[in-house]
Amino acid sequence: MSDKPISVQEISQHNKDTDCWIVVDGNVWDITGFAPEHPGGPGIIYKYAGRDATKVYNDVHSPNIIKNNLPANCLKGRLDSSTVTEEWSRPLPNETPNAAPRSAEEKPPLDSIINAHDFEIAAKNSSTAKTWAFYSSASNDLITKDANASLYTQVYFRPRVMRRVEKITTNTNLFGHPLSFPLIISPAAMARLIHPDGELALGRAAKTRHIIQAISNNASYTASDIVSQEEVKDYPFIFQLYVDRQRHKSEALLKRINGHANIRGLMVTTDAAAAGKREADERVKADESIQNPMMTTKAKNDKKGGGYGRLMGNFIDPNLNWADVAWLRTQTDLPIMLKGIMSADDVKLALDHGLEGVVLSNHGGRNLDTSPPALLVLLEIHARFPHIIAEHHPNSPAVKAGLKRAFSILVDGGVRRGTDILKLVCLGAVAAGVGRPALFATGYGQQGVEQLIDILKDEFEVAMRNCGLTCIEDCGPEYVNTGAIDRLVVKSRAHPYAVSFTGPAREMKL
């Protein structure tokens, strides 16, 4: 690593997209080659071309990210602080508006927050417009994002009374790791945007509350940062992987993951073959590129939008396919779940390919608008492949008797209440995941996340008791009434009456 002192005068000359240096924490980096691949888009880097980007970098990334991602020869030297001028240090004119919270309302005290919606409102008002756009946005017209949440409200319980429900237990487990109740933190990117502790806080809260954090491939902190914290020593985690177009990168990453004994499972995302069009996110992006006169070329995708999500997905391999399951097995001994499954057919394929489970998910509605809410897919499994749940649910008699192997179905998207979780568990989900709610709670750091989990667990317990349920093993579909949504559930491979016109069904592309 070069220690050569470099003057502001020199740095300032490398201020174009074709020759771009930035300063981070006193180090001077030539970032020209990396900028176009920057998951957050090159625009934000070019804004700081020839300048000090320390503050904006630290708002988003952990200190190790830049060192891990740039080759050593990109480090040009150390900033010669004696050459710093007032002019050079002056904040960019549009930094302030971007940094300002969306609302002038004060962030409410944590004690006054009593449900997941409150956390969302607090985050909406206290985060910057850009962060809010990134967290809250979803694909196109938000049909799927909204349906994710609203479908739960259309399912009634069928509660039983006059049962001994003083002592109940919500304990369960995932791959043998105990959970205090059937909740995990779904992988979600860039938690540092809302709080400096970011994913570190999520991990610590998962530990104190005995649930499991699934770490995003795109977390602001590296998985190593998160799982190596003293506070979470030996506590189990799951890692979520986007398979890279350059497989060797994924292989290197998995080698690092394998090196952490407390990472106990892998979640491979399958629904991001194409990054969704998250329009709220793209609008913020668009404004920014307009304000950025330093870009000499126009981004190629200006006309079709170029939000965070789309750009961050550039490295994801759209050719990931069922044949890759074998390759994955050569890279890790961890149990593997596929995340982003949206059809019962693919659940069956996952089972048939020997995977340990799936996460029914539509990526929070962020990738394909009008993709089906996971609750509908869960019901489709019942309608079409009942053996998957009846014989492979970890609590099923066949699995308990050792006659069948366990296959775990997780669900995320739209989960906002303990009642939502109980409905999913009654229908055979091993656990529910919360993504955005956990991010929003991170705005209050570890304590906020703990409070969110406490709230959901309390709601879950109240719902169990008032349904007459005392343990997870007793939860079954006879406790929910899905009459309002049954017409939305797919019941057969073929469309119920539309005819095929594409000839004999093609082989799946492997």
Place this chain on the structure above:
Amino acid sequence: MSDKPISVQEISQHNKDTDCWIVVDGNVWDITGFAPEHPGGPGIIYKYAGRDATKVYNDVHSPNIIKNNLPANCLKGRLDSSTVTEEWSRPLPNETPNAAPRSAEEKPPLDSIINAHDFEIAAKNSSTAKTWAFYSSASNDLITKDANASLYTQVYFRPRVMRRVEKITTNTNLFGHPLSFPLIISPAAMARLIHPDGELALGRAAKTRHIIQAISNNASYTASDIVSQEEVKDYPFIFQLYVDRQRHKSEALLKRINGHANIRGLMVTTDAAAAGKREADERVKADESIQNPMMTTKAKNDKKGGGYGRLMGNFIDPNLNWADVAWLRTQTDLPIMLKGIMSADDVKLALDHGLEGVVLSNHGGRNLDTSPPALLVLLEIHARFPHIIAEHHPNSPAVKAGLKRAFSILVDGGVRRGTDILKLVCLGAVAAGVGRPALFATGYGQQGVEQLIDILKDEFEVAMRNCGLTCIEDCGPEYVNTGAIDRLVVKSRAHPYAVSFTGPAREMKL
């Protein structure tokens, strides 16, 4: 009872949660031990630690409550009024805002009120924020509370014309006690919050209008206060019981109830195994605890909310179960109904356990959000256990012929119109109950409640006449069209297509 005069100086020193005296009606009570069990939460008591709580006590409770609930040795003496100082008597700073009505609009004259909605609006505008929150709140997202009312509007009548409907009778009876029409006042707590006469007024109005009041276990007045009023002498009442974790307390209470000849029935609430999360209520609570610096410990449930409802339910036994029916029979000879039944299975169990009836209810949506509206449960009974209504309805030929015993199904939740009542009666309910509307009408005292009942009866008569019905005995399901909600009705014990994965159905916990 101690008459020892105690000075303000001494009282003032007992101003902590660990040592807490208050003055009520000139009596000085050591309330340290009771405060944590206070149904309304300890916070409100600690606010008055070392001070005179007469006014705030009388806003909520009848004079006898404190004497009945505290052991004699908690009475420390009489306030020495000569020692009272201006400083000591000064109202607490936050008393005024709490006491102010929510709206500046004047309470409209009673004559201008023409339906149940008007009473609700009047109550909303004229009660304090805290009272309104307690009365109006329901669980979580109010899905069930709203559905309770809206489902009725989706059921059409099938009216018949050209019938002699000048002379009709709406008379019916409950357990042999005549009702002028099929309405009861559902048990609802704390009516004194809205009017000093509270449940006393409800009882008197029930008498003059010939319907039946079901007295809440948590009424602001004791059942004795209510049924012993001269104005209601010999008039029948029903008492609603929450079974206490400490059974001897329930036994003592039932002994008192048995002592009142005009209490003619018992309604045992079964749906409050866990108190619901009534968020509007909890928000008021939360604000208050913030303003209260006298609490040395933080309430344990701060993070998961601690509203009135939740706190008031602390004493309720979550282990109440079907085996307790036998115990209840040893405590009273009154006919017993189970209240809060939300599934046809439990209706059948109630019949099979020899009970006299049930109240289909979800506690006004206050306990478990997305629990089913009672109308759906009533329809489920038809679909699954038709004999319960066909053979056990008090007006059925089998019961009239003495071949079967009568089993009465009552319904509450969301009833706002006489048309709602007629629909329920046509579907086999013996009577409908109104809870919140009666509380809201209590804001105008006895006269308000009478007017509410008059309005509902008039609406009921108009609906009967315009449906071509002349007496309750003729009301049957052929007069209602439930096509809009039939898909929401449960038709079988098992989910219609979701498979069981929990092994052979477990025995019910008894």
Place this chain on the structure above:
Amino acid sequence: MSDKPISVQEISQHNKDTDCWIVVDGNVWDITGFAPEHPGGPGIIYKYAGRDATKVYNDVHSPNIIKNNLPANCLKGRLDSSTVTEEWSRPLPNETPNAAPRSAEEKPPLDSIINAHDFEIAAKNSSTAKTWAFYSSASNDLITKDANASLYTQVYFRPRVMRRVEKITTNTNLFGHPLSFPLIISPAAMARLIHPDGELALGRAAKTRHIIQAISNNASYTASDIVSQEEVKDYPFIFQLYVDRQRHKSEALLKRINGHANIRGLMVTTDAAAAGKREADERVKADESIQNPMMTTKAKNDKKGGGYGRLMGNFIDPNLNWADVAWLRTQTDLPIMLKGIMSADDVKLALDHGLEGVVLSNHGGRNLDTSPPALLVLLEIHARFPHIIAEHHPNSPAVKAGLKRAFSILVDGGVRRGTDILKLVCLGAVAAGVGRPALFATGYGQQGVEQLIDILKDEFEVAMRNCGLTCIEDCGPEYVNTGAIDRLVVKSRAHPYAVSFTGPAREMKL
């Protein structure tokens, strides 16, 4: 008729409800005995006790009404105009507000009005609050009133193209009387409230546009006034009858009706056994009675409301029943339809009792809230008694061949567009009726009503052409898609799954 001059001083002394004189057009009437029976309620009369009511009378009634309704000995004499004082003539303080239009917006020019909604908005803004309340109000929560209109919008056409539709004919007939298209003006009371010409204008417009007016029993003008106009000489009318509790009054009225050769049919209303609770109407009423200090007694129905509708219905016989069909036949030779039928069973009874037709109607939602929209009843006939339409529709082969007698089904309620009319005709209605829209159009006099009819006819023609239909005889159910509302249609006498508990079905009360 007495011509005795009477001084203002004398008249002024008869200013109590127990002794009440009023002056109308210079005549002094003792109205004490009639006031309690006044269809518009006694309150409005008592306000003018001892005073000159000419203006307010003429706003509502035709000159002949008072003479027809009061015995001759109630005419006390003529106002001695020389005794009139300024004080006596001064308008009542609350006359002005009541008389002011609801909105300050100018009534738009007739040319700018292009649909039925426009007429409604114009009427809403330009009529007095009281008139608007009377016209627009409906029962309780307006569920039925709103559904009447909204159900039509859920029915899709199944249009056919490539047909010769230049020359089409919309001609049809009712009881042999030609209609330029299948529309009638439904009977609606008190058209003079909105325009001095009132029902006179409706009749003249019906004539020029070749449709039929059904004259309300409660029209502001007498049927004689209307049908005897020179402009409508020999043009056919229908008269709508409320059967009076005092049958001799109905007999006298029918005798007068029989005397008009151009009244060609009778519509007997059956759905007004009990007057509905029209709350908007009652609220206006309530305000007025508060302002009226001259009433010495309080109206008995103050607490349950006492709107126009309810009061005007006092004379209607709630005991009208199927046996009365025979009595009706003895009173007139006119073809008779029953109006207000809301079930297929009653349609069948009407056919079986030999009547000439029915009007499926729920009184514009004014009498029983959540009674079914007529469109659902029309579909119920198809589902349950297909022969009624297949064999008795005037255009059916059986009727045309003389094998079956014709039975005409009319429909009203919520009809606002020509497309609504075409849907009804396709489903077997002989004609649709418009009530409120015609009243609203009357605000512009005869020309307004003509324009409304022109608009509806034009919309009807456009819809016919674009459906590929060229004449009424070709309109059939294969041109409409009712899939969105089929679940709301009753398919059997019994409820589809709810069981009977009332014993063997009772005989109909006759």
Place this chain on the structure above:
Amino acid sequence: MSDKPISVQEISQHNKDTDCWIVVDGNVWDITGFAPEHPGGPGIIYKYAGRDATKVYNDVHSPNIIKNNLPANCLKGRLDSSTVTEEWSRPLPNETPNAAPRSAEEKPPLDSIINAHDFEIAAKNSSTAKTWAFYSSASNDLITKDANASLYTQVYFRPRVMRRVEKITTNTNLFGHPLSFPLIISPAAMARLIHPDGELALGRAAKTRHIIQAISNNASYTASDIVSQEEVKDYPFIFQLYVDRQRHKSEALLKRINGHANIRGLMVTTDAAAAGKREADERVKADESIQNPMMTTKAKNDKKGGGYGRLMGNFIDPNLNWADVAWLRTQTDLPIMLKGIMSADDVKLALDHGLEGVVLSNHGGRNLDTSPPALLVLLEIHARFPHIIAEHHPNSPAVKAGLKRAFSILVDGGVRRGTDILKLVCLGAVAAGVGRPALFATGYGQQGVEQLIDILKDEFEVAMRNCGLTCIEDCGPEYVNTGAIDRLVVKSRAHPYAVSFTGPAREMKL
């Protein structure tokens, strides 16, 4: 052509509807005979009687239109510019308001526009009230217009994951002409109202983006203007025809069309037998005629509205019928599709009459309100005539094997997203059409239209990838879940339960 100079004094005298001259581009035209046939109504012409109409003419029409439409003897001479006075040249008082954009908001920069909705908002704010009314209006209550768009949002995808979707192709073709993806520009009238380039820009954008423009019969530019542009040389177009009441005019027009080698198909509109009642359009019209004192006669249709759409449709032959297919074949060798088909029966007739395809369309909801959205008709074909799609879809095995002839189904109405297009393609549509969105994008000229197409294509690609689809041939109904709308789909020729009363089905009128 006359070159005679004519003075302003003389021109000014021809200022009545009975004698009406106008000046356009310096030429003086006697337009008296043509004005009543003016597709845009005579009112706008009479406003300029005796004056210079150059500006308002050019806002709407191409220079050639007036010469093509008026006989040579109507050209009276050239304006003698030396006689022009300030008074004569002064703009009409109401020109400014009409010309002003509806909103003061600036038209947003094209780069900030990221979806079709944005183009609509931009057009709404930047176009004149009259243009907006014409473009945006639809029939009656907009039920069909709104349902067109909203039905797509109720269809869920059934996405498959883990497929190789890096390389996908969206290529397809229409009648053998390649399309970069399954989109066409639906014919829409008067694009010049929003931009001077009008349909010229649409054609150029279609070329650069490799989709096909269907040119409206009522385009502001002639088809010749459009297809002869140098930029679109040899590029294929489709021409949309309204068959004229005067068939010889259509024959002449088709002869001109046949003369352009790059017009490769004909779309004959069948759903405009009667022009719909587009009320927003009519209201603008109505206002204008009020302000126009120069009309000596009142337009005959004042009372039933006289909007653009209605007037422009006057020449369309309402007698077009299936027998005319043979006549059409004699006039052109182009493949012919029928546009505006709204029932599966008519699709079958089109196939049976040997046509090359249909456009399922309800004219954007502009002609018959509550006509069915095309998506429902597409599903009806599957339910009723499965062979049409299974055996005649251009990609079907039978067509590819040469066993059946191809029959192409296109769909338009409400298409706003690439996901909408993919759903249609999965259900058998060869392509989707966009009408209004393309007009709105034309506000930005050719570049705007290109951007719209780019956006839709990008959305389409994202949807394909995220559904696991790599080429159009693989798209089938097993990728969509229509459970939410299946109840709306017609399943049989007869109504499912309503009975026929019109006798034996009549022969179709030919």
